[in-house]
Amino acid sequence: MLKLIQNEWMKLWHKKGTWAMVAMLILVILVPGAITKYYEVKSTDEGSWQEVEQQAIQTNKEMLASEELTEEDKAYFEEQIALSEYRLANDAPSQKESSLASFMSFTSNMLTLVTLFTVITAASIVSSEFSTGTIKMLLTRPMSRAKVLTSKLLTTFLFGLFLYAVNVVVSAIVGLLLFGIGTGVELEMVNGQFVEKAVWNDLAYHYLLSGGDFVMSTLFAFLVGSVFRSSSLAIGLTMFLSFTGGMIVMFLSRYDIVKYVWLTHSDLTQYERGGSMIADITMPFSLTVLAVYAILFLIISYTTFMKRDVTA
């Protein structure tokens, strides 16, 4: 099995597309980082942070004075004033400039690209063997079809994890070199008290939750790719679902069935902010639904691949 994965890994890296994906992934981290840095250096100093906070309090107070405010707006401005006063009183400057943490939370959005690239790999890793006819050479070996398919699935996930790692490591290096650790303190209000935000925990949690969409999209693309032997169909369909997923869920939200569609659950980052797209669902429930679908996708992929008459 290890040798099979070694084979798949070798084939993967002999394709130019794979290197292009990695290069692009690095570029989308590097370029915005450089641009941000460039403009930050150019922007002139606006005085000490204390002055800035004072100014913010002034502006917010003026806003409060106007009469057309809703209750929510009022609460917001009051919180902002309280925040500025807390900062002044406790000598906790805000994070004005970019820091490593803010840069990484920005680049964590590029995980979408990681998912996209993994989907492309998942879609083509089986179907390309059929379209080039090499599947004949691959399946007339003393390795059962189940093993061959498993090696391809594992290689896909290995590649996905590698891209994940590239995202994290490159962001960290670029962020550290361009912005440094940063000097400010991020605050948030919990039960009426200001506390320091657990930036790193939040970031790690975000990376983890992004895995939901990553795994489901990859498995779906792998399924379509191995059943229909067409990588373009697999990529297209997976992308289509990820773009229209929200709409489909909205459309179905009137019916009970929406709870049992994987699209409702695959974006786990909805739990980050405490809310969810649909009422009455919890994280464990989402995970259960996703697990059931994942197993279903795998069963379909394996049975069709093993029973298929190879005529390529």
Next chain:
Amino acid sequence: MTEPIVQLQNLSKTIKGKQLIKQLNIDLYPGQITGFLGPNGAGKTTTIRMMTGLMHPTEGKVIIDGLSLQEHYEEAISKVGVIVENPEMYKFMSGYKNLLHFARMHKNVTKERIQEVVQQVGLENRIHEKVSTYSLGMRQRLGLAQALLHRPKFLILDEPTNGLDPAGIREFRMYLRKIASEEGVSVFVSSHLLSEIELMCDRVAVIQNGKLIDMRDIHNEGSSFYYVEAQPKEQVSAHFEQHDYNFVAENEGYVVEMKKEDVPALTTHLVQAGIQLFAVQPHQKTLEDQFLEMTGGGQIAEANSK
């Protein structure tokens, strides 16, 4: 006779209600090269795909070295080397990496073995170049190399000489003969090049419409034929009739069925009778003639010869 290494037992395949292969029974023996012939659409490729596990038979079994391919797939297929149609390789990798890739899927194929096979197929100079730069003939050689890596006991080749140059074909033929006789490998070759099959094989299996219609040895013709050309023809035919020989007119002379011992007597007689004798030569029905005869192209069977 020794035990067959490969047995097809009642092999049948039905796709969408159409029975493509009907109750095929073929035994293949070690050290023997068997040609597999049939008109287009006869079911050759389907049969070969079932023998390599690429397709699942609807009925019947493929038994390789005593093991059912369906039940003990990994063990059974490890004794088989395969080239199905064009050997499709990973074009974006070098020939060597391709071989390494396939070698990893077998047990006990060392790097030395890869080198050895590369030498055997004569690819040493180009093996580290990308397959996309190879000619069709070189790809065929690489295809043969991957099929031989694991020293199979049974070799299935579908159109193996397609794209090889004459020297390559000859080399290939000699090589197959060598591994068949020295290592006892059983070879099963399907090809449209009948002359090629004739030179290469010990016997042929012919299928048509999914049925085995004939299985015969190539080199042992039961009776012998001679081509006799002489003038005037009437006297010659009269002589044949007198001796009760079977004969047919062909070109300027006759093809006559007779024993070798009778040939001197015939020539002596013709010369003494003052008949002008131009040629007496052994006449063999080519495989092409036999093939067309068997598969129903019978009307031109006798008229077309060397």
